Amino acid sequence: MTNLWSAIKAMSGSRFRQMNQILLIDLIAIVVTTLWSAVTGHFADLTILQSVSGWAFVTMAVSFVMLAVASERAFTSDSLRLMPLSDGKFYFANLVTSFGQLLYVWVAQTIMTAIGVLLGWSTISRELHGIWSWNAGLQTPGDLFQTGATILVLGFMVWLVIWSTISLAHLATNVITRFLPQFRQQVVSFVLYVAIIWLTIRLVSFVGGLVAKFSSLLIGQQDLGQLWIAILSLAIISALEIAANLFMLKKWVETVH
Numbered sequence: 001m002t003n004l005w006s007a008i009k010a011m012s013g014s015r016f017r018q019m020n021q022i023l024l025i026d027l028i029a030i031v032v033t034t035l036w037s038a039v040t041g042h043f044a045d046l047t048i049l050q051s052v053s054g055w056a057f058v059t060m061a062v063s064f065v066m067l068a069v070a071s072e073r074a075f076t077s078d079s080l081r082l083m084p085l086s087d088g089k090f091y092f093a094n095l096v097t098s099f100g101q102l103l104y105v106w107v108a109q110t111i112m113t114a115i116g117v118l119l120g121w122s123t124i125s126r127e128l129h130g131i132w133s134w135n136a137g138l139q140t141p142g143d144l145f146q147t148g149a150t151i152l153v154l155g156f157m158v159w160l161v162i163w164s165t166i167s168l169a170h171l172a173t174n175v176i177t178r179f180l181p182q183f184r185q186q187v188v189s190f191v192l193y194v195a196i197i198w199l200t201i202r203l204v205s206f207v208g209g210l211v212a213k214f215s216s217l218l219i220g221q222q223d224l225g226q227l228w229i230a231i232l233s234l235a236i237i238s239a240l241e242i243a244a245n246l247f248m249l250k251k252w253v254e255t256v257h
Contacts, residue, residue, distance in 0.1 A: 007083050007093040008100075015070050015101045019063055023108050026059040030112070045123045049116030056109050063105045068163070071098045072170045075253055087250045091242070098163065150227050157234035164241035165199055171248040178252065 033051040037043045074080050074094050085093065117124060173192045 003084050004089050004093055007080070007085055007090065008097050010083070011070075011074060011080065011094060011097040012101065015067060015097060016104070018066050018070070019101050019105050022059060022063050022066070023105065026055050027112075029055050045120040046116075047120075049113065049120050049124075052109070052112045052116045056113070059109065060105065063102060067098045067101055068166050071095075071163075072167065075167075075171065075249060076174070087246055091246055091249060095163070099159070102159070150231075154227060154231055154234075157231050157238065160238045161234050161241070164238045164245060167245045168241045169195070169199070171245055171253055175248050175252040 030048070030051045033054065034043070034048055037047045037051070071094055081090065083090065169192060173188070176188050176192070
């Protein structure tokens with residue numbers, strides 16, 4: 001357990017600094033956007049919330065990509081792979097570190113969003129009152145708790161599948177190209193990258209379908225059970241991909257830096 005915790009700490013250092021840099025840039029962008037709205041005379045109750053929301057996607061996308069790159073580099077890093085850990089524990093430490101840093105960014109975004117909501121609450125409360133009086137799907141605290149828990153689990157499983165798919169593509173590329181001449185390595189890498197793009201599009205489409213189901217749930221037309229079936233499907237996919245990743249990591253993936 002001590003070795004596992006040491007590995008997580010070792011992996012977290014550089015990634016934590018990267019996430020702080022991204023959040024600092026995000027904060028600067030929000031301040032500049034808000035000040036520009038004030039200077040041009042367009043400042044309103046929801047201006048800060050709109051600025052936070054407007055930059056949130058960029059911040060999340062950049063942080064996800066940077067963490068994905070750091071995670072994949074860890075598989076071929078001399079200093080990290082030489083830690084006294086089994087491949088399973090190493091993979092777990094890498095996964096926990098990446099998720100922890102991404103969660104850190106999510107929490108920071110949530111706090112900034114909450115500040116924007118508080119500052120624009122007078123306008124937001126009027127809109128929510130109209131929506132709540134129209135919506136008959138969620139009426140009790142129990143409904144809200146069950147729905148919130150389902151959203152959290154669904155979000156985590158979507159992240160896990162996307163993450164394991166990225167690792168699967170990266171490790172498969174690493175393994176296949178080891179046994180091929182230079183020219184064929186480039187061809188195979190190109191084909192695999194095209195496959196990654198296709199898989200990503202399919203995953204996005206799948207997630208979009210889940211979002212549509214959840215939207216129907218909000219107006220009382222769907223059952224939570226349908227979302228839990230989707231969550232179970234994601235769990236099976238991620239388990240198979242992680243098993244394949246661990247097999248390749250143990251048998252063929254070597255350090256290169």
